[in-house]
């Protein structure tokens with residue numbers, strides 16, 4: 553059985569146990585709810601999607617711990633800060649679907665080292 557292509561994997565530090573990155577604990581859960589809903593509603597999990605599917609995971613701590621909630625997007629290794637539900641919508645539209653990262657919200661870039669395999 554063939555696996556669907558993966559276009560992006562989104563990891564959101566939504567409800568970290570130590571809450572180091574987000575001073576308001578209500579924002580992360582709202583962002584996570586919006587992320588799950590929009591990924592589903594916009595068909596981004598559809599295995600027939602030509603660009604590949606979009607995976608999303610709720611992470612405890614991504615070791616960024618500033619300007620949370622933070623959202624890490626692979627494969628680019630781009631980290632967005634201050635990710636409210638409104639920002640989730642724009643990030644999905646412009647970055648994930650449109651391919652254009654939103655520079656003013658990026659707090660860190662952590663690309664993989666190029667593989668030698």
Ligand code: FES
Pocket residue numbers: 565568570571572573574612613614615616617618620622
């Ligand atoms: S607590 Fe959110 S990245 Fe560490």
